[in-house]
Amino acid sequence: MTTLSGKSASSGIVVGRVLVLQTAPLVIKRDTVKDTAVEIRRFQNALASAKQAIRLVREHALRTLGEDKAAIFEAHIMLLEDPELIEEVEASIRNDKLNASAALQDVSRKFIGIFEAMDNEYMRERAADVRDVSDRVLRTLAGIAIPDLSTIQDEVVIVAHDLSPSETATMNPKKIVGILTNAGGKTSHTAIVARTLEIPAVLGLKRITNDCVTGDWVAFDGETGQVIVSPDDATRKQFLDRRAKYLRDKVELQALIGKPNETADGRVAQLVGNIGSPQDLGVLKKYDATGVGLYRTEFLFMEHSKMPTEEEQFVAYKTVLEALGPKPCTIRTLDIGGDKPVPYMNIPKEDNPFLGYRAIRYCLDHPEIFRTQLRALLRASAFGSLRIMFPMISSLEELLAAKEHVAAVRAELEAAKITVAPHVPVGVMIEIPSAALISDILAQNCEFLSIGTNDLIQYTVAVDRLNESVQSLYDPYHPGVLRLIQMVIEKGHEHGAKVSMCGEMGGSALHLPLLLGMGLDEFSMAPTSILRARSQLRSWTMPEAREIVKQVAKCSRSAEIEAVLIEACDRKKTERSP
Amino acid sequence: MQKTVRILNEEGFHARPAGVFVKKASEFSSAIEVQANGTTKNGKSIMALMSLGLAKDAEITITAKGADEAAAVDALVDLVNRKFQA
Numbered sequence: 001m002t003t004l005s006g007k008s009a010s011s012g013i014v015v016g017r018v019l020v021l022q023t024a025p026l027v028i029k030r031d032t033v034k035d036t037a038v039e040i041r042r043f044q045n046a047l048a049s050a051k052q053a054i055r056l057v058r059e060h061a062l063r064t065l066g067e068d069k070a071a072i073f074e075a076h077i078m079l080l081e082d083p084e085l086i087e088e089v090e091a092s093i094r095n096d097k098l099n100a101s102a103a104l105q106d107v108s109r110k111f112i113g114i115f116e117a118m119d120n121e122y123m124r125e126r127a128a129d130v131r132d133v134s135d136r137v138l139r140t141l142a143g144i145a146i147p148d149l150s151t152i153q154d155e156v157v158i159v160a161h162d163l164s165p166s167e168t169a170t171m172n173p174k175k176i177v178g179i180l181t182n183a184g185g186k187t188s189h190t191a192i193v194a195r196t197l198e199i200p201a202v203l204g205l206k207r208i209t210n211d212c213v214t215g216d217w218v219a220f221d222g223e224t225g226q227v228i229v230s231p232d233d234a235t236r237k238q239f240l241d242r243r244a245k246y247l248r249d250k251v252e253l254q255a256l257i258g259k260p261n262e263t264a265d266g267r268v269a270q271l272v273g274n275i276g277s278p279q280d281l282g283v284l285k286k287y288d289a290t291g292v293g294l295y296r297t298e299f300l301f302m303e304h305s306k307m308p309t310e311e312e313q314f315v316a317y318k319t320v321l322e323a324l325g326p327k328p329c330t331i332r333t334l335d336i337g338g339d340k341p342v343p344y345m346n347i348p349k350e351d352n353p354f355l356g357y358r359a360i361r362y363c364l365d366h367p368e369i370f371r372t373q374l375r376a377l378l379r380a381s382a383f384g385s386l387r388i389m390f391p392m393i394s395s396l397e398e399l400l401a402a403k404e405h406v407a408a409v410r411a412e413l414e415a416a417k418i419t420v421a422p423h424v425p426v427g428v429m430i431e432i433p434s435a436a437l438i439s440d441i442l443a444q445n446c447e448f449l450s451i452g453t454n455d456l457i458q459y460t461v462a463v464d465r466l467n468e469s470v471q472s473l474y475d476p477y478h479p480g481v482l483r484l485i486q487m488v489i490e491k492g493h494e495h496g497a498k499v500s501m502c503g504e505m506g507g508s509a510l511h512l513p514l515l516l517g518m519g520l521d522e523f524s525m526a527p528t529s530i531l532r533a534r535s536q537l538r539s540w541t542m543p544e545a546r547e548i549v550k551q552v553a554k555c556s557r558s559a560e561i562e563a564v565l566i567e568a569c570d571r572k573k574t575e576r577s578p
Numbered sequence: 579m580q581k582t583v584r585i586l587n588e589e590g591f592h593a594r595p596a597g598v599f600v601k602k603a604s605e606f607s608s609a610i611e612v613q614a615n616g617t618t619k620n621g622k623s624i625m626a627l628m629s630l631g632l633a634k635d636a637e638i639t640i641t642a643k644g645a646d647e648a649a650a651v652d653a654l655v656d657l658v659n660r661k662f663q664a
Contacts, residue, residue: 075593075624078597078600082623082624084619111625115629118631123592123593123628309588
């Protein structure tokens, strides 16, 4: 029994038999050929059969993965038809009398090198496409069979160094019950396809192809990344039990899709998602989010090597707003600095970045950057139900200054006859104690407050959440933190502002009844937590939740508060399944 | 026959636009070349065009030689101006 740990890529618990995908190492010999005409024909035939095979892959992908993900294989076919590639390879065979495999390898390496050197993530991925396509032709030339994952008959866990797009596209989720690879990570192509097909997967295991052989038993948890090769009987049984529970929960949660977000006595609370890019729309839909409570726009800035233009921003915001339609979408303006540096912005290193030049402070100082984002946001507002939220507000002055920019940009757009939604609610994040303490004043000057608990906790208890030696003091049960939260909710409501929460606590199962009792209107969380939160929300009544608030108010230590919450949730659980 | 145009779409002359360009170029019998940054590339090769790595606002010169050269250049210039909307 060996225990390994990799990167969780697609959740689920699996106990199954291993099939190691032996991609026989491709050794290309350099040879001189006598009959170059025959060698050129061999190359052309290999191209034709590779093209045929990719067409089949494409058809399979169209059926199982959809048009979007199948489009890549059309590009693969175009690569095989590329006159530049074909001519260069043929010239090299004809003039240098080189064998077809070596000639193709040279030419494809040249292009792979060009693409890999490009300063653009997207183009670097194209290098992987060229490699996938040329590998297929090289294998055809060498007479090495290319594993066809669509023909696997037994239920297996695929173990491989890495999987190419054409391999993942042909996987049959009924037969392939799990994926374990040496390479890759959470955002790699294999991870994305595994999640789409709901095949549990752990990637980035480094040496899994050496650690097991075909026929071995393996047990793994796609959520924690834990993998056990040749589990003993007790471990196997334990994983099978966990698997049964996981599947039961999944069915139970699936049944909640489409059900309203309301308590047992009918009080509605919104359960919405935190997202970072239009790519998260799929997962929002899958977990039935009723909107977005926090769209973090900084990822758009962090993944580029230069400032994203108004147009690029507009496209991203519009995509999300359009997809959500009437469901509200709260987009947070740029929140960089501190733990989120952006290289091209040249924000100087600071001793105390969390107390430093970041978020709204930076934006108000750089109106050209701030207004570009606001222009993109207001243009996109015509396509959905936008709410704009400012991060790191510490005073009324900052909120008013930010609102002035919004008004000025709106006037500019309207003067240019560009459509803007007639009303775009504006709100602030409450993550600094001073903002929490003046939440009544802020609430009179905006339409919603959203409590960002990660920062609010760290600023309230004065703990840098990235500093390991004080991490134990970072305390989401601290009575001081909870009092601030209760105050923000009450003051917000007194002045007609809706109060939302994003940050870890918004998705915390233990905190849900407490926050509900305090009157929180909206919980924003990782989309994967929404159904679980819905199941919980629907089990509580408001009098029960208010009772928990009372109990917590009597506690003077965090440990007591945590115990009250654990006890309440346990009691509720036993009530529900006697 | 040759004309110079400016790349207008935000994403530049990358994979998708290059693919659309090649598809259109391949509809013509004329030989088609794209010149940019002092190099000349085959206008019917997706790899060659992508390897130019052209961003928004780059200028390219499209040259066609052959029976349908005028139609080819016009169609391709139009395609670039329409931001590669096929």
